[in-house]
Amino acid sequence: MRGMGEYLNRQGFTVCGIRLAGHATQPADMLRVRWRDWLASVEDGYHLLRSCTDEIYLAGLSLGGMLALTFASRFPVAGVIAMSTPYSHPTDGRLKFARLLGWFKPYLPKGGGPGSGWFGDVWKEHVAYPAYPVRSLGELGQLMDVLHAALLQVKSPVLLISSRNDHPRICQSMEKIHARLGSADKQMVWIDGSGHTITEEPQREIVFQTATEFIFRLNPTGL
Amino acid sequence: MSQILPTAEPFFFPGSGKNAKIGCLVQHGFTGTPKEVRWLGEYLNGRGYAVCGMRLTGHATQPEDMIRSRYPDWLASVEDGFNLLRSSCEQVFLLGLSMGGILSLTSASRLPVKGVVAMSTPYNLPADPRLKYLKLISKFIPFMPKGKGEPGHGWFDKDVWKQHVAYPENPVRSIAELNALLVIMRASLPNVKVPVLIIHSRNDDYVIKGSMDAIYDAIGSTDKQKMWVEGGGHVITEEPTRHVVFKAAAEFVERVSRT
Numbered sequence: 001m002r003g004m005g006e007y008l009n010r011q012g013f014t015v016c017g018i019r020l021a022g023h024a025t026q027p028a029d030m031l032r033v034r035w036r037d038w039l040a041s042v043e044d045g046y047h048l049l050r051s052c053t054d055e056i057y058l059a060g061l062s063l064g065g066m067l068a069l070t071f072a073s074r075f076p077v078a079g080v081i082a083m084s085t086p087y088s089h090p091t092d093g094r095l096k097f098a099r100l101l102g103w104f105k106p107y108l109p110k111g112g113g114p115g116s117g118w119f120g121d122v123w124k125e126h127v128a129y130p131a132y133p134v135r136s137l138g139e140l141g142q143l144m145d146v147l148h149a150a151l152l153q154v155k156s157p158v159l160l161i162s163s164r165n166d167h168p169r170i171c172q173s174m175e176k177i178h179a180r181l182g183s184a185d186k187q188m189v190w191i192d193g194s195g196h197t198i199t200e201e202p203q204r205e206i207v208f209q210t211a212t213e214f215i216f217r218l219n220p221t222g223l
Numbered sequence: 224m225s226q227i228l229p230t231a232e233p234f235f236f237p238g239s240g241k242n243a244k245i246g247c248l249v250q251h252g253f254t255g256t257p258k259e260v261r262w263l264g265e266y267l268n269g270r271g272y273a274v275c276g277m278r279l280t281g282h283a284t285q286p287e288d289m290i291r292s293r294y295p296d297w298l299a300s301v302e303d304g305f306n307l308l309r310s311s312c313e314q315v316f317l318l319g320l321s322m323g324g325i326l327s328l329t330s331a332s333r334l335p336v337k338g339v340v341a342m343s344t345p346y347n348l349p350a351d352p353r354l355k356y357l358k359l360i361s362k363f364i365p366f367m368p369k370g371k372g373e374p375g376h377g378w379f380d381k382d383v384w385k386q387h388v389a390y391p392e393n394p395v396r397s398i399a400e401l402n403a404l405l406v407i408m409r410a411s412l413p414n415v416k417v418p419v420l421i422i423h424s425r426n427d428d429y430v431i432k433g434s435m436d437a438i439y440d441a442i443g444s445t446d447k448q449k450m451w452v453e454g455g456g457h458v459i460t461e462e463p464t465r466h467v468v469f470k471a472a473a474e475f476v477e478r479v480s481r482t
Contacts, residue, residue: 018303019299021280021296025295029295029296029299032291032293033291034291036288037280037288039226040226040227043225043226043227044232047227047232048233048234048275048307049235050232051234051235051236052235052237074224074225075224075225
């Protein structure tokens with residue numbers, strides 16, 4: 001998210017990039033965290049910004065988008081930008097048993113070879129855990145249920161951005177989220193030529209520009 | 224539907240004037256919240272320093288969240304605050320209360336900080352045969368009462384105690400983590416080479432009396448000072464001792480930031 005943060009900061013916005021609980025350290029740290037901890041991390045970022053700004057926008061990628069939308073159903077935010085955000089569970093009956101299965105097989109390898117699903121070379125610099133902690137997939141599933149219930153309560157303006165070249169489930173997700181959002185001001189924008197991580201992929205500048213235009217539209221007197 | 228206890232949220236105050244690029248991470252302690260160091264943060268920000276008050280993993284939400292957290296998570300929270308400040312500051316100071324002091328001193332041996340103020344910081348926990356079995360005990364007894372006597376015991380200013388926010392009891396599993404963290408801190412102290420100011424209260428009921436000397440003696444720095452305050456209990460950043468503490472901390476940051 002750093003590239004997006006730097007772009008927004010160059011437009012004059014104050015930016016905070018918060019680290020979700022259990023992330024960016026070592027995979028074993030993620031086994032202990034629950035979806036409520038991720039939501040609390042977002043709440044941390046919100047309060048850090050609130051102590052030095054007047055209005056707050058949340059921009060989230062993937063799980064970040066799920067968290068941003070869930071958060072917006074509970075707190076007054078000026079707007080949400082949800083990118084590559086999933087709506088539905090994978091059709092895998094084992095997800096319900098993630099807690100139990102996680103005892104035996106803590107990690108699930110990420111699909112495809114290195115760079116699979118990515119366009120260009122930027123995947124080589126991308127930093128992420130190499131595998132999915134199974135316990136965390138269970139948490140993701142629970143958060144999805146929370147998200148479904150929360151969407152109707154979201155009233156802030158929302159911008160949804162997804163890539164046509166992402167996993168089909170994510171592509172279908174954007175329409176489902178759009179349909180269920182309580183907001184009056186909501187839009188969908190499609191990106192081409194990029195995989196899932198649209199904030200790093202070749203079309204990222206378009207993502208950043210679209211997000212900036214969204215914020216400026218809601219803030220015409222601006223900066 | 225906030226998860227974070229009201230008034231106990233983390234905070235970030237941007238710097239201003241000549242001190243704008245000097246950042247102070249103010250760190251709360253065990254079962255505490257950013258609130259207990261907020262006044263310190265406001266005082267420092269009043270002098271122009273950028274200030275960040277981070278919430279430690281598992282803290283300031285509900286006690287059950289703390290049971291799941293481990294001391295590396297708390298060190299990572301401090302590192303988060305350090306990185307947030309460093310993205311807009313040239314120098315970062317760590318100022319920590321109690322376990323916040325433990326985390327600050329330990330982090331100073333690993334991160335390029337400019338200086339540390341350690342307040343009401345223990346060197347070790349009181350000897351207790353149960354310490355070795357805490358992880359096991361915690362499976363049966365999740366929480367232990369804090370301290371002795373009636374609520375507010377040990378506090379000098381009862382009105383300040385009333386607005387203090389913390390978990391009502393100590394999660395037993397977390398005491399095991401605190402103990403493990405202290406082992407790490409004691410091993411790290413010789414590698415702390417940056418200026419350090421240690422402040423303790425003579426009226427602190429929680430911290431073992433020889434702690435300040437033990438920390439002072441073990442620190443590798445040549446620029447280190449000890450300071451006693453009186454007229455306040457353990458939470459010297461909220462008690463009547465706070466005015467003296469804030470002034471000393473700010474003067475320390477002012478002096479060291481010029482070197």
